Amino acid sequence: MYIYDNYDQKMIDERVEQYRDQTQRFLAGDLPAEEFQHLRLRNGLYIQRLAPMLRVNVPYGMLSSKQLRKLAHVARFFDKGYGHFTTRQNMQYNWPKLEEVPDILAELASVEMHAIQSSGNCIRNTTSDQYAGVAVDEIEDSRAYAELIRQWSTFHPEFNWLPRKFKIAVTGCREDRAAVQVHDIGVRLVEKDGKVGLQILAGGGLGRTPVLGSVIKEYLDKEHMLTYIEAILRVYNRYGRRDNKYKARIKILVRAMTAEVFAEKVEEEWLSIKDGPGTLTEAEIQRAKSFFTRPAYKALPEGSDALNDALKQNFAFKAWMTHNVKPHQETGYAIVNLALKETGVAPGDVTDEQMEVIADLADTYSFGELRVTHEQNVTLADVEQASLFNLWKTLCEHGLATPNLGLLTDIICCPGGDYCSLANAKSLPVADAIQRRFDDLDYLHDLGDLDINISGCMNACGHHHVGNIGILGVDKKGQEFYQVSIGGSAAANSSLAKILGPSFAQAEIPEVVGKLVDVYVNNRVEEEFFIDTYNRIGIAPFKSSVYAEKA
């Protein structure tokens, strides 16, 4: 993991004091509310429907057990005993007090954490692949590059007042678990002539107008990463629309200019700073990489008799192994996904006690480190295969072993109208109702991989456009309704979902999902997943089944 030096620490400590001063000036009436709003947003503090919400960055999803214990402490002493992992690998608290936020930030700074630029029209937390460094399909570990971008973007003086929020994602793997195609900038580590460099995408995004990003630079040597990104940001800062917040994202600019013209404009700007002082040095790249070395793995055999016996004897363990455990680069090790999606609990919610349990498990089983995923789960990346059965038993005791990773009930969901002031409709009760409708685990496993994504409004925090089944809360004359779309995918060949038809009342949604699943089951051939069947037979059979009886 990246470890702060005196420079990093000094900067976040100074930021805590700067924010404390801003809060005090606001409370004393010296800073107008409309100005303080923008300043607090740049520190992750929203004023929500019920209370403020504080979004804490988890850079590219990496956490140490020590940091997670601090997050648990904050949940216990400053909030109501729980936090919420988001689809962008962050942690949100729903009940902090505005006047206590500076103290929370000081607590976080003591473990090298912060909320800098976690909201507002600026460069947000850089995200990455949750399996970076352990994935079997990896070209190169992306975390060093994500960290370099994190540092470069932190307090960037020129790009703190952009037309709109700006999100950068990095992946070093063949499968795209970082969703680089739906980010404002996507960075892919790619191999060319035996050398690893970067491919740069721009203009992807979800929200009101979902667009997949375009490749604007096929291949770039690594030392140019920051100057090239700077050039993109400068073009966007100058020419992105500021008259309409719904048209202000870079995707609208890229589309208006065309990707070719946008790329030319960026190239021209980049040539004026290329090889300048912002160019990364080999020493700096190596310094960043030195924090993400392989831990002290033991020489272990692949699998074991004990593991095979446990798999034979215990169906529940086997189901969990099939869905929540992934292959590891290192022989004898495994990647374990903890599921925060137990029915009856809001997706991504985690209590202070669960956080402490997970921190202890990370210490016992995974070198004291863990990762937060886009799917709002937690990953222990380096578990010895021989320990899997014991780990599973402990997870079961704490409600963290729901074997539903990637399945229908592993729903990705924003906080929605229960908490968020932007939302048109609630999203958590919809997720809960679907989880209750599909409570038969055998059936779920038979259905296989099926992503459901729910967003409470057009801002698409639940990434409904890339769900195999996407559900969007809409406002119809003051009533909460839900628009259903199908066929989206967040996999390497991302696709955007198509709207099925007129929207539904909340109570109808579990049945609608049921009908969609039935159409899939009746039409699937061999080992097809929902998305494969959809791609083969198209939207029409789904449409006619769902709307047939309504007519």
Next chain:
Amino acid sequence: MTSIIKDKAIIDSPYTIQSVDDADVSVANTILPLSVYLQNESELAKRNDVGVWLSADDEIEQLTGKLDQLALVALDFPSFGDGRAYSNANILRRKLAYTGEVRAIGDVRRDQLEQMLRCGFDAFQLADGQDIEACAANMKTFSFNYQTSIDRPEPLFRSR
């Protein structure tokens, strides 16, 4: 006279900013809108008491080749949330290699002065209601910066 912050000190500036609608080019010590300046360039270029101000919509590259004849360049912040002038200042200093005064005008507020300084502004005409003493005393929060900037081109990683 207008009180401004220049090179971190409070000073009186003799320059007055004129708007597009009723600009009078004969006024001494004045900052004219870019369009007015360009219309009267041949006459104004001979004077040494004329500056120009650019709106956030104006292309900063229009000043190419004209900088020697300007007393100062002012860049307007139409609102504190509009960040285009930061990029304009960067280009003015870096690409156009301008070394004279770059003044921030418009909705210029205390908590953004450090960012402006780092992008190449060296003079600040504050928005109404700002406490100029407090602003001048609180221009700098951070001891280090990660990235390259106009005021400190060497990024932190080159000295780590």
